[in-house]
Amino acid sequence: MTSSTWRTLRPRLWRHPYALLAFSELAYLFYFHIVASVPHSVPLFPWLPFGRWGFHGPVAAAAALTICLSVLFAAYGVLAQELTRRGETRRDRAVVFLGAALFALTLLFLPRLLSKDLFDYMAHARVLTEHQANPFVVPAAEFPPDRFTEAMGWAGATPLYGPAWASLVALLALAGGGDFLRTVVVFKLFFILAHLANGWLVLDVARRWSSGLSSPDAPGHPLRPIRAAAFYLWNPLVLTQTAGDAHNDVVVLLCILLSIWLMQRGEELLGAACAALSVMVKYLTAPIVLLLAIHRWRQAGTKRAVLFVAACAVVAALAYGPYLAGFGAANLLRPYEHGSYQGGLMMMVEMTVSKLSGGASEPGSGVARALVGITLVGAGCLGAWFLYACWRTVTLRDSVDTGTRLVLLYFLLLTALLRTSYLVWLVGLAALVASVTLRRAVAIFSCTVMSLEVLWVWRLLLPDPPPPQNLQRFASAAVAVGVPILYLLLHSRGWPMRWGRVLPGSEGEAA
Secondary structure, eight states: OOHHHHHHHSOOGGGSHHHHHHHHHHHHHHHHHHHHTOTTSOOOOOOOTTOSOOOOSHHHHHHHHHHHHHHHHHHHHHHHHHHHHSOOOHHHHHHHHHHHHHHHHHHHTOSSOSOSHHHHHHHHHHHHHTTOOOTTTSOGGGSOOOHHHHTOSOTTSOOSSOHHHHHHHHHHHHHHTTOHHHHHHHHHHHHHHHHHHHHHHHHHHHHHHHHTSSGGGOOSSOOOHHHHHHHHHTOHHHHIIIIITOOTHHHHHHHHHHHHHHHHTTOHHHHHHHHHHHHHHOGGGHHHHHHHHHHHHHHHOHHHHHHHHHHHHHHHHHHHGGGOTTOOGGGGGGGGOSSSOBSSHHHHHHHHHHHHTSOTTSTTSHHHHHHHHHHHHHHHHHHHHHHHHHHTOOSHHHHHHHHHHHHHHIIIIIOSBOOGGGHHHHHHHHTTOSOHHHHHHHHHHHHHTHHHHHHHHHHHTSSSOOTTHHHHHHHHHHHHHHHHHHHHHHHHTTOOOOOSOOOTTOOOOOO
16 A cells, blocks of 8 residues: 555544544534524523523624534535545444434534424424314414413414324323423434434435345445435534424435335335325425335336325325314415515525516515416426426436435425425435435535525524615525525536545545
8 A cells, every 4th residue: 555545545633533523513512602692492401511601793693603504514524525535434334323413412402492393393282282172273372371382483373284293293292291391302302313213224225225235226326325324414404403403304304214215125015104104294295205106106017006105195094084174275385375485596586576676575466476477387397397207217216316306406496485494304315316416416505505594593683674684685595596506507517526536446426
């Protein structure tokens, strides 16, 4: 072995996996002081790792969050590159999984949250368990206020999620025993376990595809199993949105990955049940379930596909059964009941047009109707591409690739409401895709979309909305969706992008 090869195999101290773990843990401890400075939600735990100090003023808190996230994403990227440059070792597996567990458990005891969704989950569950009412019909505000409803963000609204989620949170609320802090810990511990389980599922699915055990799904590009797991487990957006702010997207991903894992082993009906459960938690995963059904049809024929769809229908009927009384199907469209786009490319178009002619943000105006028409045409084009891609879906991995690409394009171009937490399951699916370009685009998007979180912190600490708030929204959206769109456009034009280098004789793809 030459001296140059040895230097390449033995990274510098700041690139060593243990050093990256230490840098990341310090950044997550620093994150405590940022969220403690943002009085968005109720205080939870008083402990702060570096003393009783915080950041005063919106600029200081937003700048601190930017620095913190930059360190976390830098460590995340260097680890991914290190796992690409050399072969996988037992130490790498320990660093990836033990590091993810350490970060998640650290975020368990955050002093505050940057989101109130967890408190909405808890209070909606108590409508069912404590008041014996249908949470899809009766909002929590209908009952005498308590600590649960006082912490909510939308006490007067019914849940936006599916019936499987309503049943699951009811069980978690019962485990909390009616105590507010204990219920918070129960929910967050469940999300941490789901996060680690997702990492193991990504590792096992990738290992099976890489080893060729699933011959019909043998990938065109080899997957590095431990790097695929690290791509998901160490992603700062995933950790802050699951172990930190406790969003239910981690459960959506758990159901999808379980479905893929079961179908990979020939357990089609159980795979169908898990796929249906993901939709019964959050309806956005329905196109991916359709792709899985098409995969069964292309691989095993019409009868198997019908059985797959029938299993999904049975699970959906069982999930909805307890909640059908008074349930309105129109509630599923409530996330889109607002006058303007938020976060996607169409928001930028809307704001530009409104500056030129006005009326773009006024529902019913000619400009607003024109923008809706443009959105419908765009959705039609994306739908046509999706139908074309369905016919090209043969293997299980084809389904993952096509579903991830569809969701990414929807979020970048047409989404009516871009939430940071939605990228949790997009990152989890991207860890398994065959396309290196698609995986990089999702990694970039997970980084840039955190600019929306920085803007959110800055806005929360202002006493009044800033005068140029439209400019701020436009700038954050331009960063969030513009950078990954630019990357995809440059790559489609053949612009060379060689990130990382694989040593001769080692398996794997570029970082």
